Amino acid sequence: MANTWLPTLKNPDLQSGYDRAIMFSRMEVKLTRPDAEIRRKLRSDYEKDASVLIDVSAVVAANFHTVVAANKYWSNT
Amino acid sequence: MANTWLPTLKNPDLQSGYDRAIMFSRMEVKLTRPDAEIRRKLRSDYEKDASVLIDVSAVVAANFHTVVAANKYWSNT
Amino acid sequence: MANTWLPTLKNPDLQSGYDRAIMFSRMEVKLTRPDAEIRRKLRSDYEKDASVLIDVSAVVAANFHTVVAANKYWSNT
Amino acid sequence: MANTWLPTLKNPDLQSGYDRAIMFSRMEVKLTRPDAEIRRKLRSDYEKDASVLIDVSAVVAANFHTVVAANKYWSNT
Amino acid sequence: MANTWLPTLKNPDLQSGYDRAIMFSRMEVKLTRPDAEIRRKLRSDYEKDASVLIDVSAVVAANFHTVVAANKYWSNT
Amino acid sequence: MANTWLPTLKNPDLQSGYDRAIMFSRMEVKLTRPDAEIRRKLRSDYEKDASVLIDVSAVVAANFHTVVAANKYWSNT
Numbered sequence: 512m513a514n515t516w517l518p519t520l521k522n523p524d525l526q527s528g529y530d531r532a533i534m535f536s537r538m539e540v541k542l543t544r545p546d547a548e549i550r551r552k553l554r555s556d557y558e559k560d561a562s563v564l565i566d567v568s569a570v571v572a573a574n575f576h577t578v579v580a581a582n583k584y585w586s587n588t
Numbered sequence: 589m590a591n592t593w594l595p596t597l598k599n600p601d602l603q604s605g606y607d608r609a610i611m612f613s614r615m616e617v618k619l620t621r622p623d624a625e626i627r628r629k630l631r632s633d634y635e636k637d638a639s640v641l642i643d644v645s646a647v648v649a650a651n652f653h654t655v656v657a658a659n660k661y662w663s664n665t
Numbered sequence: 666m667a668n669t670w671l672p673t674l675k676n677p678d679l680q681s682g683y684d685r686a687i688m689f690s691r692m693e694v695k696l697t698r699p700d701a702e703i704r705r706k707l708r709s710d711y712e713k714d715a716s717v718l719i720d721v722s723a724v725v726a727a728n729f730h731t732v733v734a735a736n737k738y739w740s741n742t
Numbered sequence: 743m744a745n746t747w748l749p750t751l752k753n754p755d756l757q758s759g760y761d762r763a764i765m766f767s768r769m770e771v772k773l774t775r776p777d778a779e780i781r782r783k784l785r786s787d788y789e790k791d792a793s794v795l796i797d798v799s800a801v802v803a804a805n806f807h808t809v810v811a812a813n814k815y816w817s818n819t
Numbered sequence: 820m821a822n823t824w825l826p827t828l829k830n831p832d833l834q835s836g837y838d839r840a841i842m843f844s845r846m847e848v849k850l851t852r853p854d855a856e857i858r859r860k861l862r863s864d865y866e867k868d869a870s871v872l873i874d875v876s877a878v879v880a881a882n883f884h885t886v887v888a889a890n891k892y893w894s895n896t
Numbered sequence: 897m898a899n900t901w902l903p904t905l906k907n908p909d910l911q912s913g914y915d916r917a918i919m920f921s922r923m924e925v926k927l928t929r930p931d932a933e934i935r936r937k938l939r940s941d942y943e944k945d946a947s948v949l950i951d952v953s954a955v956v957a958a959n960f961h962t963v964v965a966a967n968k969y970w971s972n973t
Contacts, residue, residue, distance in 0.1 A: 519910060520970065525597055535957070539953035539956045539957060540953050542918055543918075543949060543953060544949055553949060557946040557947070557950070558621065558626060561634040561637070562643065562947070564630060565647060566950040566951065567616075567950055568613065568620060568647050569646065569647045569954065572613070572616060572647050572650040572651050573958065574957050576650065576653070576654045576961070577957070577964055579658060581969035584597055585596070585597060586658075606692075610697075636707075638708070638714070638717050639711070639720065641698055642711070642717055642720045642724060644693075645690065645694050645724050646723065648697065649689070649693060649728050652728075653727065653730070656674065656731055657734075662673070662674060679750060687774075712780060715785070715791070716788070716794050718775055718784060719788070719797045719801060721770075721774050722774060723801045725770045725773075725774065726804040727804065730804065730807070733751065738751050738812035739750070760846075789857060790861075792861040792868070793868070793870070793871050793874065795851060795852055795861060796865070799844065800877065800878045802847045802850075803843070803881040806843070806847075806882075807885045810828065810889060811888075815888070833905055837923075866929065866934060869938040869939070870945070870947065870948050873948055873955060876921060876924035876928060877958065879924045880921070880924060883924075884961070884962045887905065887962055887966060888965075892905055892966035894966075
């Protein structure tokens with residue numbers, strides 16, 4: 512696993528924080544299932560499954576919560 | 589993905605904060621599954637599935653929690 | 666969607682805060698699936714499904730957490 | 743719904759706080775599905791279903807978190 | 820239900836805090852389903868079910884979060 | 897269960913904190929299901945199941961949240 516894929520939790524603004532939450536969610540799947548071929552297969556599976564898609568968005572929501580807290584909600588922006 | 593879809597977490601009141609939580613939940617699905625046609629298909633699927641619908645509302649609840657914390661619960665309103 | 670369905674997160678006591686959490690959970694479903702007829706149908710479905718019922722109570726628990734935090738746990742009552 | 747089923751979040755100690763979390767979880771189901779006969783039926787269903795049982799314990803865990811935070815973790819006990 | 824199964828949330832270190840989170844998770848199942856025979860049966864069921872096993876670990880993660888917060892992350896250790 | 901598998905929640909940086917969250921998630925499964933043979937079997941099952949994989953990433957997200965909070969978001973890095 513790469514040494515420097517995520518050097519900091521700080522993000523300049525909400526938009527980039529949100530993108531980071533998405534990135535986290537992808538990494539969580541990637542680190543759990545490192546084989547790219549299997550991931551591609553699984554992705555094509557859940558593309559057709561509303562239930563899994565919603566579960567993915569729940570993970571993004573959880574990561575987003577972590578990121579915004581780490582940035583103190585960008586209170587000064 | 590659009591650069592400016594979400595410039596701030598601040599909302600003037602609870603109602604608009606709630607609407608923002610809904611919007612987050614939609615974006616989370618949209619960014620995960622960018623193809624509009626597939627989303628439309630999935631939406632018509634889970635329209636008939638109580639279980640997925642409840643899962644959607646769980647994601648909204650999670651995002652709502654993030655938004656209200658960011659706005660410090662509108663303590664001064 | 667009505668403009669004033671939820672003007673504040675403040676509740677005088679725990680009981681009313683709890684009722685508000687229930688109300689949130691209903692709104693989350695309502696805003697996600699605005700057609701009353703479909704909701705009625707889905708409700709009669711999950712009335713028979715323990716799994717979905719528990720998921721509903723999980724959403725209520727999440728919203729309840731948000732409400733009690735917003736009211737600082739009614740520490741002074 | 744009874745007016746006074748839950749007058750306060752304060753509990754003298756961890757044990758009673760935990761029991762309260764259990765009580766919350768039951769109320770969440772009860773308020774969602776008020777018919778006692780249906781609840782009895784659903785309960786006998788999930789008695790045999792490990793998946794639903796784990797989901798119930800997740801709801802208890804969420805409510806427990808709320809209760810212990812409200813009691814500031816009983817830091818002084 | 821025993822009167823004194825959990826007298827405090829304080830744990831001397833992370834390891835014992837983690838064990839406590841595991842213990843919570845077991846109690847949540849035990850209090851929900853008091854019959855030992857049924858629990859044994861359910862356990863042998865989900866032993867073969869990856870999905871339920873992951874759900875169990877989610878409950879442990881939630882309880883662990885509660886325990887570490889109660890111990891202020893053992894910041895002084 | 898080993899006495900010293902996790903001596904501290906402190907991590908020098910985000911990357912190692914993230915790895916720790918992954919490690920927590922594995923331990924949660926391991927302590928719940930200690931038999932290595934059964935775990936290997938279950939793992940090969942969910943390798944093919946997108947739904948379980950997403951659930952695993954949700955557990956990682958929850959543990960990650962705990963770790964970053966314990967490290968106060970590495971605010972000084």
